[in-house]
Amino acid sequence: ILTNPTELIYGNVNDFFDTVMYILVAASSVSLVVAGILVGLMIYMSVIERVKEIGILTALGARRSNIRALFIFESASIGAVSSLIALSIALTISWIINTIFNNTVIRLFYSLGIFVFENMQLLRIDIITIILVFIIAIVYAVICGLIPAILASRLKAIDALRKE
Secondary structure, three states: OOOOHHHHHHHHHHHHHHHHHHHHHHHHHHHHHHHHHHHHHHHHHHHHHOHHHHHHHHHOOOOHHHHHHHHHHHHHHHHHHHHHHHHHHHHHHHHHHHHHHHHHHHHHHHHOOOOOOOOOOOOOOOHHHHHHHHHHHHHHHHHHOHHHHHHHHOOOHHHHHHOO
16 A cells, blocks of 8 residues: 555645635625625615705605615715725735745745745735626625615605704
8 A cells, every 4th residue: 555645735735725715704704794784784874864965855856766876876885995995905915925925935945955936926816806806895785785775765855854
């Protein structure tokens, strides 16, 4: 029976990275739900604070779709800004991790007498991934802001102007 320790090590490393990936997916799923709830709450608070404005717009002839579009645009802009902030943080973290990894690997290879001239990337973020995440963040923010936007569009002018 021949055993290959390289395959055993490779399998253990793959199992470790799979476990880490499942933990990260679970944590990001929870934070995604919390972020959606917070976007919905922010839009709802915006609706509550701008009841008079909604009443004036309705009295001047704005339709329900106009008011709904106003709050949907606001939630889309929140999604766009948050995805830009997340992208800048992710790119910074990946740059730091790649720099640390390259310095460590180059030192290890130099100590073994192997000369490496290329930079290796442990984390790589593709432009397609960036675009997809950006679009998904905007769509998710719009979906989370739909309920408050619909509630705002259903306010009648007389009721909105009476509220203090």
